[in-house]
Amino acid sequence: MSRPSAPANPRIPPGVVAPTDYEALARERLDPAAWAYFSGGAADELTLRRNRAAWEAWSLQPRVLRQLAGGHTRVELLGRTLAHPLLLAPIAYQRLAHADGEIGSACAAAAQEAGIVLSVQASTRMEDVARAVQPEAGRGPLWLQLYLQPDRGHTLELLRRAEAAGYEAIVLTVDAPTSGARDRERRAGYRLPPGIAAVNLAGMPQPAAVASVPGGSALFDGLLHAAPTWDDVAWLRSQTALPLLLKGVLHPDDARQAAALGVAGLVVSNHGGRTLDTAVSTAWALPRIREAVGDALPLLVDGGIRRGTDVLKAIALGARAVLVGRPYIHALAVAGALGVAHVLRLLRDELEIAMALTGCATLAEVTPELLVREMPGA
Template identity: 70%
Template sequence: MSAAPGRPKQTRTAALQGEGSPVNTAPLSVEQIPAGVVTLADHEAHARTRLDDNAWAYFSGGAGDEFTLRANCSAWNERLLNPRVLQPLAGGHTRVKLLGRTLAHPVLLAPVAYQRMAHAGGEVASAYAAAALGAGMVLSTQASFPLETVADAIAADPIRGPLWFQLYIQPDRGFTRELVQRAERAGYEALVLTVDAPTSGARDRERRTNFHLPAHISAVNLAGMAAPAQRTLQPGQSALFDDLLATAPTWEDVAWLQSITRLPVVLKGVLHPDDARQAAALGVGGVIVSNHGGRTLDTLPATASVLPRIVQAVAGELPVLVDGGIRRGTDILKAMALGASAVLVGRPYLYGLANAGALGVAHVLRLLRDELEIAMALCGCRTLAQAGPHLLFRPD
């Protein structure tokens, strides 16, 4: 793949330091982790000082009263670890296998739209960081950099994790097909179909701030797509159900997507066991237990609570990933003990991006990796293959 016009090729170290690339907009020549930032919670607190009210409402807000947003984090905290002592730990590691690849650790960057609102480097900076730390990355359909530019930035990196493309099926199925073909040509290794957001949630924070995209930021990968024809509604018809959702995707569209691509299709947003079983019956590549970070429908259960049911429903037929509320390495270990194949993080790395560009994202990933190793060692767990329900404390 050729380099994107106007963006010089550079080493991974230079990219992380913000040298000679769009990932550096700080007043210092080299971006640094802010003093005192040593946890993901610290990154969040500092990012609030870096993001304006408009961007903060978009990235941090949830739907409705944000019950699910809060529950995602608290549900992991409520699960307690049950360590073993004096276990052999020499040769331990965090490696896992996922969709035919061996990953250095089970952490992927979840799809987050419009990352240039947080930092000029946007998704390119996040991709550099993911590659440097061996993490997987899922690029959003609504990325603020072209999907080809992001893929090209890390294509030659020998230690990078998998690069997946998150997809919203568009009303124009022909445009969707072209988008899939672009992702295939660019070297993406899987399609992550978001299935839990046929419409946006009622996000009160965004409404209070009158959220709007800055003039220089857009969903560039959707450029050129024709606007759907507006339907004439009859009296009593709904503008949502009878117009906007008239072409909403169904299970038939999942099968159609599988028929037009050679890439595995992973369904993101599965919470019901019956949906998990239907996904397995279709032979999808995997499912992601997700409530969209609490951004779509409020009062959904926390993903930590749903994960065991989905794992049981698919009975090992396909990988089960989980996102939502992961803030510590202990959360990752708990997810693996509950049967997850890997986890995704969203808001935490966005906060790192806002704080220090690619270096901030890398710092978030490093913290999670280090904390995971510590948690494993202190639980007597040498590899993640040894993680299971026995690692979780159950009171009598």
């Protein structure tokens, strides 16, 4: 598998007018194995498809003749006023998509006043990404996504580096104690090419092998000995003054337990359909999580967000903000940082249009009453 280089004169391709237009172009540009990694899901990819279908299942019931002058998309999140509720989701190995990589995505987000959640498995050092965007006035939040390492000392090392580099929150992924059965990746022969690696984890050992008893399980007797628990979440929260969010919560009981531990927020996520296939869609889970924890705990959501109307629906169902994933990595593959900025601009413009056409001048006016299900059984 080869890694693409940056074009000499990056530009938006003719005819790209919607966030979804980049997908087909990215498929043409990316190596088949890289395409499988970025766009595939687990097993039969049912959850991957249902994420999208669940947003489409909601219809909007607009109000008319409302006062809209002076409206805006601003939202409060973790003590900051954001220009709009769009953040880039954590995606690993972005230099596999384009030479601009994570720095390109972060700079694009800063230019569009969007936040970014940097993957700890980034192909660029977290310090370099932070230095690239911190001077930007008006940029959105800079957060680090983290997997708990088998050794707490290594987790602390990553945490202290994030604090020193100026990251403003930690997003702990909790739904992937093991990888999903990613059939598409295996069929494509996915592997990282030379020069692409999880550079922030350099020098950190993998979980030590545990000998299994005859007839035992390599997974349960091996890797899962290092799987995180609620005790680890409580420990991590005690180690930093940074806000701690949990990413990968789908069950109301888990949301209540997280709230009881004092986390700063939750990301309702099924890992983009990449871990447990047939898991519930995030659009289905979101209102149930909101009902479980109330309004005090901010919720974010990812999975299947493709258009500004999806963002509007997410806000109506209880999210404070959304994480955009595959649309921006497709744009990165096609046009580098410029493409990422373009996708964010399109989504923000579409959100404003959707707000205006449903009679909502601000996101505070976006309520569940905007949503209906027209199709039987939807």
